[in-house]
Amino acid sequence: MELLSNLALGLETALTPVNLLYCFFGVFLGTLIGVLPGIGALAAISMLFPITFHLEPTTALIMLAGIYYGTAYGGSTASILLNIPGGTSSAVTCLDGYPMAKQGRAGVALAMTAIGSFYGGVYGIIVLSLFAPAIASWALAFGSAEYFAMMVLGLIAASAISDGSVVKGLTMVVLGILLATVGMDPQSGTARFTFGSLSVLDGLSISALAMGLFGVAEIIASVRLTDAVKVDPKAFSYRTLMPTRDDVRRSWGPMFRASTIGSLFGALPGTGPSVASFVSYAVEKRISKEPERFGKGAIEGVVAPETANNAADQTAFIPTLSLGIPGSATMALMIGALMVHGIHPGPNLVAEQPKLFWGLVMSFWIGNVLLVILNLPLIGLWVRLLSVPYHLLYPAILMFICIGAYSVQYSAFDVMVVFGFGLLGYLMRIFGMPPAPLLLGFVLGPLIEEHFRRAMILARGDFSAVIERPITGSILAVTLLILIWSLWSGWRVGKRRRARAHLMEQED
Amino acid sequence: MNTINLRELTGGLLTAGLGAAFAIYAVAHYSVGTVTRMGPGMAPVVLGALLTLFGIVIAIGARWSPRRAGQIRVYVPAVILGCVVAFAALINPFGLMPAIFVSVVIATFAEGTVRPLVSIVLGLVLCLTAWAIFVVALQLPLTLFKWPL
Numbered sequence: 256m257e258l259l260s261n262l263a264l265g266l267e268t269a270l271t272p273v274n275l276l277y278c279f280f281g282v283f284l285g286t287l288i289g290v291l292p293g294i295g296a297l298a299a300i301s302m303l304f305p306i307t308f309h310l311e312p313t314t315a316l317i318m319l320a321g322i323y324y325g326t327a328y329g330g331s332t333a334s335i336l337l338n339i340p341g342g343t344s345s346a347v348t349c350l351d352g353y354p355m356a357k358q359g360r361a362g363v364a365l366a367m368t369a370i371g372s373f374y375g376g377v378y379g380i381i382v383l384s385l386f387a388p389a390i391a392s393w394a395l396a397f398g399s400a401e402y403f404a405m406m407v408l409g410l411i412a413a414s415a416i417s418d419g420s421v422v423k424g425l426t427m428v429v430l431g432i433l434l435a436t437v438g439m440d441p442q443s444g445t446a447r448f449t450f451g452s453l454s455v456l457d458g459l460s461i462s463a464l465a466m467g468l469f470g471v472a473e474i475i476a477s478v479r480l481t482d483a484v485k486v487d488p489k490a491f492s493y494r495t496l497m498p499t500r501d502d503v504r505r506s507w508g509p510m511f512r513a514s515t516i517g518s519l520f521g522a523l524p525g526t527g528p529s530v531a532s533f534v535s536y537a538v539e540k541r542i543s544k545e546p547e548r549f550g551k552g553a554i555e556g557v558v559a560p561e562t563a564n565n566a567a568d569q570t571a572f573i574p575t576l577s578l579g580i581p582g583s584a585t586m587a588l589m590i591g592a593l594m595v596h597g598i599h600p601g602p603n604l605v606a607e608q609p610k611l612f613w614g615l616v617m618s619f620w621i622g623n624v625l626l627v628i629l630n631l632p633l634i635g636l637w638v639r640l641l642s643v644p645y646h647l648l649y650p651a652i653l654m655f656i657c658i659g660a661y662s663v664q665y666s667a668f669d670v671m672v673v674f675g676f677g678l679l680g681y682l683m684r685i686f687g688m689p690p691a692p693l694l695l696g697f698v699l700g701p702l703i704e705e706h707f708r709r710a711m712i713l714a715r716g717d718f719s720a721v722i723e724r725p726i727t728g729s730i731l732a733v734t735l736l737i738l739i740w741s742l743w744s745g746w747r748v749g750k751r752r753r754a755r756a757h758l759m760e761q762e763d
Numbered sequence: 764m765n766t767i768n769l770r771e772l773t774g775g776l777l778t779a780g781l782g783a784a785f786a787i788y789a790v791a792h793y794s795v796g797t798v799t800r801m802g803p804g805m806a807p808v809v810l811g812a813l814l815t816l817f818g819i820v821i822a823i824g825a826r827w828s829p830r831r832a833g834q835i836r837v838y839v840p841a842v843i844l845g846c847v848v849a850f851a852a853l854i855n856p857f858g859l860m861p862a863i864f865v866s867v868v869i870a871t872f873a874e875g876t877v878r879p880l881v882s883i884v885l886g887l888v889l890c891l892t893a894w895a896i897f898v899v900a901l902q903l904p905l906t907l908f909k910w911p912l
Contacts, residue, residue: 447807674851688774
């Protein structure tokens with residue numbers, strides 16, 4: 256009955272007034288940001304990252320996590336009411352959600368989404384609390400070589416499966432690791448790439464990096480291009496929030512299947528809520544007896560992706576908390592928040608920090624309940640928020656970024672680091688380089704270097720001895736397969752695209 | 764017809780140059796060590812070399828990659844980044860309020876149309892918001908005003 260006592264400890268931690276308050280802040284901000292177009296979860300979490308320096312690590316993580324899964328709820332609102340996805344993971348929801356809204360069934364769509372999201376979230380939490388401790392105890396036997404291999408797998412999978420060019424993803428991972436070497440080398444005490452400056456001796460600040468890459472660069476790309484949406488809250492008829500018996504009957508199956516699909520894709524490195532929502536929509540359409548209803552307001556097409564992305568949001572914490580290996584850039588920021596407080600995420604975390612782990616898990620329950628309460632009655636408020644013009648919004652975001660960066664160490668230098676990464680982020684956008692792998696590389700870089708050096712010392716410099724370890728060898732083999740597969744499929748897509756471009760030129 | 768995608772080529776070459784710069788600087792200044800006992804220079808050299816290699820691959824790939832749309836903007840990034848620099852420059856000598864006001868006013872210029880009244884009102888409102896959130900609610904020890912002279 257260890258699980259029960261752990262759950263009780265977690266509930267006790269999550270229910271302290273401070274944690275409850277920040278959980279509420281988190282899901283509230285998450286919903287807000289999910290609804291607002293032109294600002295994503297990653298930008299939001301990096302903006303609020305500096306606040307976490309002043310909080311207890313558990314409270315900090317509860318808030319950041321709340322923002323993360325809160326955006327999934329908020330994103331669906333924008334998708335259903337406006338046909339504008341608040342985030343990539345809600346993009347599929349537009350397909351059937353918007354037609355439902357046009358038929359005057361927006362209320363039903365939103366209600367079923369909230370129920371589906373809640374079910375998916377709860378399913379994900381259960382999977383998380385069963386699997387994370389088990390995986391962690393299995394991974395306790397890992398040595399440096401296994402860690403090195405796991406991290407390489409995580410990095411390659413995340414950069415290869417994400418959209419866009421594989422080579423560019425890998426390039427950004429390498430650049431991220433390289434940028435992480437700036438500062439004092441922990442093993443020799445040598446100051447690397449500091450150019451005599453004392454400000455960077457501790458390395459570049461992760462919050463400044465994230466705010467520059469995701470906040471400032473995002474604003475540069477959106478100014479003058481993001482139009483405020485004109486919504487009349489009264490234009491949507493909420494004839495009823497109550498789904499009909501038919502709606503409920505149609506939704507049970509999709510909810511169950513989607514939460515399983517979501518939990519699986521959430522936990523795998525590289526995939527995440529977006530992939531989960533796409534796959535579960537495709538599955539529902541494939542097995543449906545009436546696939547022609549999809550795209551015209553089928554309730555299954557709304558419930559399935561929203562259930563899946565919420566389940567995936569929760570299970571994404573499995574590799575993050577049990578192995579210390581983030582599967583996405585958002586999870587890398589969670590790891591970063593822990594490291595700021597001197598907690599090294601890894602298989603020891605669950606056993607050594609039971610309050611943190613179980614408190615976080617139980618806060619997910621509370622957060623999901625809060626989200627249902629926040630979303631259903633307050634929909635009118637969220638819809639009105641959509642019409643805040645972007646030209647008033649972005650200066651405020653910039654102000655928060657600047658103050659946030661400054662407040663970490665009260666150093667103007669950190670604000671200049673934001674400037675540097677804002678510039679780099681914009682250049683990367685011009686050249687089509689994805690920023691998320693860079694952040695992953697930056698967070699995992701120091702750990703990879705440390706474990707690789709240690710593994711090589713233990714193996715007396717013989718790399719083949721490292722590969723011959725069974726777990727290390729098989730993980731690296733899987734990594735190689737993923738790499739080859741993604742390069743090959745990338746080449747095939749490129750060939751098809753070129754052929755199409757060629758055809759279009761001939762037609763002109 | 765195949766034309767070299769100039770943007771891809773530039774991106775690749777810049778990446779390769781950056782990698783080479785890191786690697787060369789590391790070789791010149793830090794001890795690389797041996798494979799068994801790696802020095803602080805080992806990781807930067809290897810990573811810099813990898814970056815150079817990837818950069819070259821991207822540059823070569825420019826020969827086949829399709830042209831992508833999307834203009835390069837100069838004015839908007841200059842203003843937004845200028846706003847961040849202004850904040851960094853003003854916060855220590857003048858304090859929080861002037862830094863916020865000036866950087867917010869600069870940021871509003873990115874819209875293209877200059878509306879002085881909107882800029883000033885927004886600047887003042889955000890000063891007040893920042894004071895309420897960071898000084899009153901979060902109680903961060905921030906200096907509001909300072910006069911260096």
